[in-house]
Amino acid sequence: MFGNIANFLSSGENIAFFICALFAIGGAIFMLSFTKVVHMVLSMALTFLSLAGLYFVLEAEFVGVVQILIYAGAISILMIFGIMMTKHREDEEEPKRPWHNGLLLVGAAGLFGIIFYAIQQSQIPIGEFSSVQDNTMEIGKLLFTSHVIPFELMSVLLTVAFIGAIIIAKREED
Known part of the structure; x- marks a missing residue:
């Protein structure tokens, strides 16, 4: 069952893909879970940069550079200016939900298990991709x-x- 993982991690491209994918997912999760807007913007910028890394690994250099220039650069700066121009109240408190984090953890672990099992059981045909120069x-x-x-x-x-x-x-x- 874990033989596919060992084969997957035997290539440097696959390791770079895995690391960039983890950063993209982590940045997206942090974006949703942070409460301060500046932290949200920084985690969103991390997600944009890691997506650009994924594009570079997949040999789509143009899309990767556009991702860095447009999304990670311009939109993040625009959002930070928007944050600076608006007023934020710090006195609002979220209602207490004690079971919320536990249920989220169980749901995320279950989803990860289902996806992991589906990927391990799938037979993906290996083909050659010929990219243009x-x-x-x-x-x-x-x-x-x-x-x-x-x-x-x-x-x-x-x-x-x-x-x-x-x-x-x-x-x-x-």
Whole structure:
């Protein structure tokens, strides 16, 4: 049963994938469980960076760099500025739920066991993946030939959303 794990961890790529996946899952769990907003943003940045590491391990360098630049950089900084510009009350206390953490632990352990068993019992066919030499060039070709209309529509949508956010922020000031 544990032979598959030994085979999985015999490769350096698989170990890097496993470590990045653990950091991504851990950062997501911390994001949901922290109570201070700054700690949430930092754990979210950890999740974004570990996802970029996963993309690099999977040989999607362009997507990994975009993940670092857009998500880990820009969105995290934007959220920190949003935190600094808003007021937070520290006097609110969560209601006490003594069984909550225990039930969460039992549920998480059960889910982990089910997923572990399903992965160990599955037969995954081994195949060869042939990646292109320069995947950034191939993404650019596809983006500006076949998918140019959705690309432009997405830029218009983001611009409209940004203008809408500014209008809503101006209304709240008044």
